[in-house]
Amino acid sequence: MQPESMISLKSKWLRIVVVLVLPALWVQTSHSQTPGSPAFGEEAAKQADIYRSRGADVPKGYVIDRSLLSYTFILSPEFSRSLANLGPKHRWLDIGAGEGRAILDYSTSKYDVMLQGAERGGRKARAVGMSIEDRRTAQWHETAATLEANQIQYVHGRRLREYALEELGQFQVITDVLGGFSYTRSLSLFVEKTLGFLEVNGSFHTLLQDVRGENGANRPFYPDASFLTEITNTDGSEVKICAWLKSIACADVICELKADWSPPVEVYRVRKVCNDITVPGLELTHFEAGTPPERRFQLKEPSSPPGGRAGTTP
Ligand SMILES: C[S@@+](CC[C@H](N)C(=O)[O-])C[C@H]1O[C@@H](n2cnc3c(N)ncnc32)[C@H](O)[C@@H]1O
Numbered sequence: 001m002q003p004e005s006m007i008s009l010k011s012k013w014l015r016i017v018v019v020l021v022l023p024a025l026w027v028q029t030s031h032s033q034t035p036g037s038p039a040f041g042e043e044a045a046k047q048a049d050i051y052r053s054r055g056a057d058v059p060k061g062y063v064i065d066r067s068l069l070s071y072t073f074i075l076s077p078e079f080s081r082s083l084a085n086l087g088p089k090h091r092w093l094d095i096g097a098g099e100g101r102a103i104l105d106y107s108t109s110k111y112d113v114m115l116q117g118a119e120r121g122g123r124k125a126r127a128v129g130m131s132i133e134d135r136r137t138a139q140w141h142e143t144a145a146t147l148e149a150n151q152i153q154y155v156h157g158r159r160l161r162e163y164a165l166e167e168l169g170q171f172q173v174i175t176d177v178l179g180g181f182s183y184t185r186s187l188s189l190f191v192e193k194t195l196g197f198l199e200v201n202g203s204f205h206t207l208l209q210d211v212r213g214e215n216g217a218n219r220p221f222y223p224d225a226s227f228l229t230e231i232t233n234t235d236g237s238e239v240k241i242c243a244w245l246k247s248i249a250c251a252d253v254i255c256e257l258k259a260d261w262s263p264p265v266e267v268y269r270v271r272k273v274c275n276d277i278t279v280p281g282l283e284l285t286h287f288e289a290g291t292p293p294e295r296r297f298q299l300k301e302p303s304s305p306p307g308g309r310a311g312t313t314p
Helices: 003-017 038-052 068-074 077-084 101-107 109-116 138-146 187-196 241-246
Strands: 091-095 126-131 152-156 171-176 198-209 229-232 251-258 265-272 282-288 294-299
Touching (some): 077 171, 101 126, 101 138, 229 241, 241 251
Parallel strands (some): 091 126, 091 171, 171 198
């Protein structure tokens, strides 16, 4: 076997054995997972198998039951403040909700103890969980039955991009914890749709694992591997994820790299400041199934020169 492919395989397995706070599992790669190629079709099929997996077949790295406490630990501190400020007229959308455990924690008294103190007990926002596959548990159904109609909802069977504003409406808080933002093959459309579902002054809280941080100092976590999500400019130079998000019109973005996590994560808070959202378009150039998948995108139009808003890595 060629040394390079051995190295590549070795790095894949290294990814599997490292014990992670946010586990990741990759599958063996080839060099031609570009859209339209047979290898790409295989990767897309492997990814679909992950969504379909049940019981013991669910890959170890595919975590579907994070608690609300995990969300508050992972996401920006602003997330818990935003959630605590929501009242009964407000709405929270959790994209890629898995079992919807964070929503269950929020809608039951567990949330009061964890985040607000037991006294508050005021009426809460309505919450919508979204997942490609239906991962609702008996606990979800039992809890929903004790609450007012539509206090918690779970939508499934489609990807975020397939929903219209008219059917979902708008939200004051949107979260995505290793959901669609980490898994989508249409990243720019995903962000455009997400911000469309957000009310002005609302915030979108999300993260990516193992990406080049805003200050550019970190390297890929796994030896001989690339970052998990990468963007390049039309000339092939690197564009940091944070810089790309900051180039979105009508979005105020804060990025925070948690470099000591294994693997590191970059956490994003995107506040919608006006309605004319324009997201610089991205084209998928590489996709490798996993939890989350490995993705590369290229900007459709050149971004501003270095030092401009989209800023490339020197
Ligand atoms: C690894 S699970 C994460 C579950 C949950 N956030 C947690 O932390 O426990 C990934 C979730 O993202 C969902 N997902 C992936 N791509 C999506 C997309 N484009 N639109 C909506 N949901 C998506 C999956 O169906 C699944 O519910």
